[in-house]
Amino acid sequence: MFTRILNIVAILIFVQKFSIAVILVSRSNSALLWSSPPIPCLAFEGKTSFGMSVFNLGNAIMGSGILGLAYAMANTGILLFLFLLTAVALxxxxxxxxxxxxxxxxxxxxxxxxxxxxxxxMAAGIAITLQNIGAMSSYLYIVKSELPLVxxxxxxxxPNSDVWYLNGNYLVVMVSASVILPLALMKxxxxxxxxxxxxLSCMVFFLTAVTYKKFQIPCPFEEFSVNGTDAHLSLNVSDQINGYSNSLVHEENGSHCTPRMFTINSQTAYTIPILAFAFVCHPExxxxxxxxxxxxxxxxxxxxNVSIFVMYSMYFLAALFGYLxxxxxxxxELLHTYSRIDPYxxxxxxxxxxxxxxxxxxxxxxxxxxRRAIQHMIFPSKSFNWLRHISIALILLMFINMLVIFAPNILGIFGIIG
Incomplete structure (x- = not known):
């Protein structure tokens, strides 16, 4: 599920990602660029420290893309992956x-x-609105699909129980109302x-766990045994568990336990979109x-530079230890691989x-x-107003939740937004 989301979002964003900078360069010498009078700017600026700005931009960069980087390294090799990761970061x-x-x-x-x-x-505002609604929808779809399984x-x-706390639709609304909305109402x-x-500390915990598991899990590893006692338990924790044979032990010659520096296969081409999605932060x-x-x-x-460097380091370490x-x-999706060993x-x-x-x-x-784009498009000359500030956030979250709940899958969401 994570991989499909990552690839779809990445393909939508990859070509567009650097276009803003290119347009700026191509138009910078045009008389039209500076001939138009400036529009009023919605400003409550100058109050955020350097450190908090680094945290915010780092959080905008860091997303679920980190879960696919070990797979990307497996399909490129360590050195080729490092080269591509460095190139995209630069x-x-x-x-x-x-x-x-x-x-x-x-x-x-x-x-x-x-x-x-x-x-x-209007074009800039609409582009930012649609792109970020698509991103928020993908994040909440992850919550809807993964939180019930956890x-x-x-x-x-x-797994066949119909209790409310295993219903993704209820959970995504609860998370939106109790966590996302209060934070979105900040001025x-x-x-x-x-x-x-x-x-970011949660992702540091993820990196620490991946590093620890590298030295705990042997290679080749033994997969989780599904016996009669366990059969009634949730095998949906990882979709990949179904279909694997009981107590399967991978080939014992250990040949597949040797890291590769360069690898080219049919999946190598998917590495670029995964890496491009991993560094998307330009709208913020x-x-x-x-x-x-x-x-x-x-x-x-x-x-x-600081935000991208920190994320670059975390990405490489997570990919390296996950791959090794x-x-x-x-x-x-790296965490699904751990579930093959022990889903609990x-x-x-x-x-x-x-x-x-x-x-x-x-x-x-x-x-x-x-919200900023909507204010620029619809209320360009209005000063800050709490009612408008709250209303826009409520409407956006309601719309995104409806997309996530009623869309049959992630393709349906991007079919509407795309």
């Missing part, structure tokens, strides 16, 4: 550098207005620095820049909760640029 840094250097402004809608007038402002595994509940993006820091850059204390282009570039645990047997492993279940927590806490960060 491209992300450079594209942010172009935006900051060339635009001279701190809102995509203002950039669109100066470049193409009112149609440009609860089911913790409680060892009957400033900078206030989310604390939750962003906690979200300018809003974070707007609220940065004593904002300068140099300071915001430093925020971006399972080698070519690693699955597209308490540590891995806690890691899955941590990942779901991190994904959930990313949603408010992604929602802020959407």
């Amino acid at each position: 491209l992300s840094c450079y594209s942010i550098h172009l935006m900051l250097k060339t635009s001279g402004i701190r809102a995509y809608e203002e950039l669109g207005y100066r470049a193409f007038g009112t149609p440009g402002k 609860i089911q595994a913790f409680l060892k509940a009957d 400033q993006l900078g206030y989310l620095g604390y939750t962003s820091g906690f979200s 850059v300018l809003p974070i820049y707007t609220e940065l204390r004593n904002p300068t282009k140099k300071k915001m570039q430093k925020v971006s 645990t399972f080698y070519e047997n690693v699955e597209p 492993d308490t540590l891995i279940l806690c890691v899955r909760v941590a990942v779901l927590t991190a994904v959930t806490l990313t949603v408010p960060i992604v929602l802020f640029p959407v």
